[in-house]
Amino acid sequence: MEDGWKQEKRPDVYKILMTTMRLDIGGAETHILELSKALKKRGYEVFVASNGGGFVRELAACGIPHYDVPLHTKRLTSLIKSYRTLKRIIAGNDIRLVHAHARIPAFICALLQKKLNFRLVTTVHFVFNAAFPFNIISRWGEKSLAVSADLREYLEENYGVPPGNITDTVNGIDTERFAPGAPDAGVAEEFRLEENRFRIVHVCRMDKNNDRTTYKLMDAAERLYAERPEIQLVIVGGGDDEANIAKAANEHNSRTGGRLVIFAGKRHDVREFLTNGKVFAGISRAAMEAMSMEMPVILAGEHVYPGYLGIFREEVLEKAVATNFTCRGFEEPTAEKIARDIAALMDTDAAGLKKLGRYGREIIMKNYSVERMCDDAAAVYESLRKPPKKPVDVVISGYYGFKNSGDDYLLKAIIEGLRGLRPAISVVVLSRRPEDTRKIYGVEAVNRFNFPAVGALLKKTSLLVTGGGSLIQDETSTQSLLYYLWVINAAGKRGCRNMLYANGIGPVLRPKNARRAAKALNKVDLITLRDEQSLAELKKFGVTNPEIAVTADPVFSLRDADGGGAEKLLRGLGVGEGKEYFAVSVRSWKRNRPGFEEEIAAFADRAGEKYGLTPVFIIMRQAEDAEITKKIIGLMKTPAALLGPDSAAGSIPGVAAGARFVLGMRFHAVVYALQSGTPAIGLVYNPKVKAVMDVFGQSLYADVGDFDAAGLCGFAEQIMGDRERIAEDISRIAQNEAAKAEENNGLCVGLLERPLF
Numbered sequence: 001m002e003d004g005w006k007q008e009k010r011p012d013v014y015k016i017l018m019t020t021m022r023l024d025i026g027g028a029e030t031h032i033l034e035l036s037k038a039l040k041k042r043g044y045e046v047f048v049a050s051n052g053g054g055f056v057r058e059l060a061a062c063g064i065p066h067y068d069v070p071l072h073t074k075r076l077t078s079l080i081k082s083y084r085t086l087k088r089i090i091a092g093n094d095i096r097l098v099h100a101h102a103r104i105p106a107f108i109c110a111l112l113q114k115k116l117n118f119r120l121v122t123t124v125h126f127v128f129n130a131a132f133p134f135n136i137i138s139r140w141g142e143k144s145l146a147v148s149a150d151l152r153e154y155l156e157e158n159y160g161v162p163p164g165n166i167t168d169t170v171n172g173i174d175t176e177r178f179a180p181g182a183p184d185a186g187v188a189e190e191f192r193l194e195e196n197r198f199r200i201v202h203v204c205r206m207d208k209n210n211d212r213t214t215y216k217l218m219d220a221a222e223r224l225y226a227e228r229p230e231i232q233l234v235i236v237g238g239g240d241d242e243a244n245i246a247k248a249a250n251e252h253n254s255r256t257g258g259r260l261v262i263f264a265g266k267r268h269d270v271r272e273f274l275t276n277g278k279v280f281a282g283i284s285r286a287a288m289e290a291m292s293m294e295m296p297v298i299l300a301g302e303h304v305y306p307g308y309l310g311i312f313r314e315e316v317l318e319k320a321v322a323t324n325f326t327c328r329g330f331e332e333p334t335a336e337k338i339a340r341d342i343a344a345l346m347d348t349d350a351a352g353l354k355k356l357g358r359y360g361r362e363i364i365m366k367n368y369s370v371e372r373m374c375d376d377a378a379a380v381y382e383s384l385r386k387p388p389k390k391p392v393d394v395v396i397s398g399y400y401g402f403k404n405s406g407d408d409y410l411l412k413a414i415i416e417g418l419r420g421l422r423p424a425i426s427v428v429v430l431s432r433r434p435e436d437t438r439k440i441y442g443v444e445a446v447n448r449f450n451f452p453a454v455g456a457l458l459k460k461t462s463l464l465v466t467g468g469g470s471l472i473q474d475e476t477s478t479q480s481l482l483y484y485l486w487v488i489n490a491a492g493k494r495g496c497r498n499m500l501y502a503n504g505i506g507p508v509l510r511p512k513n514a515r516r517a518a519k520a521l522n523k524v525d526l527i528t529l530r531d532e533q534s535l536a537e538l539k540k541f542g543v544t545n546p547e548i549a550v551t552a553d554p555v556f557s558l559r560d561a562d563g564g565g566a567e568k569l570l571r572g573l574g575v576g577e578g579k580e581y582f583a584v585s586v587r588s589w590k591r592n593r594p595g596f597e598e599e600i601a602a603f604a605d606r607a608g609e610k611y612g613l614t615p616v617f618i619i620m621r622q623a624e625d626a627e628i629t630k631k632i633i634g635l636m637k638t639p640a641a642l643l644g645p646d647s648a649a650g651s652i653p654g655v656a657a658g659a660r661f662v663l664g665m666r667f668h669a670v671v672y673a674l675q676s677g678t679p680a681i682g683l684v685y686n687p688k689v690k691a692v693m694d695v696f697g698q699s700l701y702a703d704v705g706d707f708d709a710a711g712l713c714g715f716a717e718q719i720m721g722d723r724e725r726i727a728e729d730i731s732r733i734a735q736n737e738a739a740k741a742e743e744n745n746g747l748c749v750g751l752l753e754r755p756l757f
Helices: 027-041 056-061 076-092 103-116 149-159 185-190 212-225 242-256 270-275 284-292 314-322 335-346 350-367 370-385 405-421 434-441 451-459 478-493 511-521 532-540 565-572 596-611 622-635 652-658 667-675 687-695 709-721 723-753
Strands: 015-019 045-050 066-068 097-100 119-124 143-146 166-168 198-203 231-236 261-265 279-282 297-303 305-311 392-397 427-431 444-447 461-467 497-503 526-529 547-550 581-585 614-618 641-643 662-664 680-684 701-703
Touching: 015 027, 015 076, 015 103, 027 045, 027 056, 027 284, 027 370, 045 076, 056 066, 076 103, 097 103, 097 370, 103 119, 119 149, 119 370, 143 149, 143 370, 149 166, 149 314, 166 370, 185 270, 198 212, 198 270, 212 231, 212 242, 212 297, 212 335, 231 270, 242 261, 270 284, 279 284, 279 335, 284 297, 284 350, 297 335, 305 314, 305 335, 314 350, 392 405, 392 451, 392 478, 392 723, 405 427, 405 434, 405 461, 405 652, 405 667, 405 723, 427 434, 434 444, 444 451, 451 461, 451 478, 461 478, 461 723, 478 497, 478 511, 497 723, 526 532, 526 723, 532 547, 532 687, 565 652, 581 596, 581 622, 581 652, 581 667, 596 614, 596 622, 596 709, 614 622, 614 652, 622 641, 652 667, 662 667, 667 680, 667 687, 667 723, 680 687, 680 709, 687 701, 701 709, 709 723
Parallel strands: 015 045, 015 097, 045 066, 097 119, 119 143, 143 166, 198 231, 198 279, 231 261, 279 297, 392 427, 392 461, 427 444, 461 497, 497 526, 526 547, 581 614, 581 662, 614 641, 662 680, 680 701
Antiparallel strands: 297 305
C-alpha cells in the first residue's frame, strides 16, 4: 500500500466504473489511475475495467477492484465478450455511472446504457480517426471531459458534441510523488548511470507511428556526442516497436563507441528514472511529471500528430496548455531542432536550469493538481445525478376509469395530494375511460389497454406511480396482476422511475405469480404500503430491495371533499335533515355465505326498526354491486334508499360521514366511515378489510362466509350503546392516518426530485 494512503469519507458518494483499453504505462492510463485513487480517497466506490497492465497492482493496493475485460481490440469476439462482461459488472454491482476513457470502451458502454439505464461520461485524451466508419461508432456519452482546448474543438467540429456537454479538465499530477529529490540509487546502479553525464530522459509509448520522435532524439544525441561526450539519452517505454528501438539504440552506441543511449524498455518506476536526469524530452503527462520535478523540458513528440515547441518556458505556455503539452498541430520535430535545444540547455548554467525547472513546477502546482482533476470529474458526475426533465412528471397506473367509486376517489386523493405539494406537476392517468378521467380530474389520460401508447408515454415520463388499491394480487385474476407488472417493467426499461403508492398487497396465491411479482417489485425505487399486513405479504414472496414505508390509504388525506353534495343527494332520496340513517355497501363475491342476501336484509330491517334509522344502500361499482344490492332491498320490509355510483359521484364519502354507522364490505366504504370518525362494521371478503379495521383498533367485523344477522345486530348494539366514545377513538386515529397518508405525497415528490444515484 502506498505510504500515506488513507480513506477520507465524504457525504453523498456513489459507485463509479472506469473503463479503458489497458492499464500499462501511458498518459491516459496514469490519468485514470490517479483519478481513481483520488475518488477513492473521497469515499467513492470505484471499479476499473480494462485489459490489464502494470497499474493493476497499484489499484489493488488502494482497494480498487479491477476487472479483466478485452477492451483493447476491435476484434468481434473481443467486443462481444467485453459487452457481456461489462453487463455483468454493471448490473452485478448496481453501478449507475460509467466513465469511459477510450473509443472502444465508450462504444460498448453506450450500447449497454440503453439496457441498464446508467449515466455515461467520457474523457477525451487524444484524437481519433474521424473518417467513416469510425465516426459512426464513436460515442461521447452524455457529458465529456476534454484534457485540452484542441480536444474540445475536435469534439465540437468532428462529432457535433454541444459545447455545453464538454467540460475542460487537466491531467492531474501527483505533485507530492513527482517532487524534486535525490537521484534514485537503485535505477542508477541497475543501468550504471554515471554522475558526470548530462542525462536526457525520454518517456514514450514505443508503438509504431507514435515513436518517430524517439528515433530523432537518438539522432540528435549522436550529432552532439562528438563535441559533447558527456551527453546521454535514457529512453523508457514499451510497445509494439520496442525491438526496433532497442536495435537503433545499439547501433548509435556502436557508432559512438560508448553508452550514448540507454534503453530501459517498459517500466513503471518512471519517477526514479526522472530523478537521475538533467533534462526531459517528450510530451504529454510524462513531460508534466518531469516539470513537477523541476526538470527543464523540451516539448517534442508525436501524439497521433507530430509536434514541437522546444524548450518549455513562458513564451510557449499558451500553446502547450492548448494541446495538453502534446504540441499537436505545431511544427514537426527534427533531429536538428532537438539538437539545437539540447545544446542550448547544456550551455545554460545551473542557475538558469534551476529557474526553468522551478517555472515548470509552478505551472503544474497551480493548474494541474490531482485535486483539480478530481473536482472536474466530480462536478460532471454531480450534473448527471439530477433527473433529466421529461415532458411528463408522473403517470398514474391503477384501476381507474371502471366507474368504481373507491378507486376513483382514491385517484382524486392522489392527484390532489401531489398538486398540493407541486401545483404545476404534469400528470397522465392510465384509464379505461380516458375521456371521463380527463373531464373529472382535469388531467391527461391514455387508454390503459393501448399498449403502444402506454409504452411511448412511459418513455417520456419521469415517474410511474402504481397508485393505491390492491393491485398486486391474483385473487381476482392472474391477468390483472400481469397487467400491472407489465406496466411496472415497461417503465423500468424506458428509464422511468417506479413507485408503488400506498398499495395493499395480496393475496398472491399462485407461486409463479409470487415470483413474477418479486422480480418486478425488487426493481422499483420506492414502495409505500397502507398497512403492516401488506408489508408482511411483500416479505413473504421476497421483495427486499426497494425502500419500503408503511403509510396509509390516500383517501385518509381528503377532508370535506364533496362540498355538501351528500346532504343534497340524501334529501333527494327522502333522507332529509333530521333523519338519521346507517349505510350499507356490499358486493357479489365467490365466498359469500349461502343466504348472504337474506341475512343482510334481516339485519337492515332489525337495525332500522330498533334504532329508528333509514337504511341507505350504496352501490360503489355497478357491475358487481347493483344486482346483489337490489336483491337485498327487495327482501326487506323496511323502506331503504339506494345510491348508485353515477348519481352519487363524489358524495359517497359524505354519505358515510353522516351515517350513525356503516356496514361495509367494500374496502373504501369502510375507509370512508373511519376517515370521518363514523363507526364501522366490516364484512371481510379480502384481508384488506380486516387490516384497516385493525389499524383503527376496531374488532367489529365478520367474514363474509361466516356471519349471520344476529351477529351483525350485536355489533350494531355495541356501536349505538357507546357511539360517542367509539367515534372519538376513531377520529383520533384518523388524524394520525391522515398525516401518514400525506407522507405518500412527500415521498412521491421526493422521488421525483431525488438524485439518480
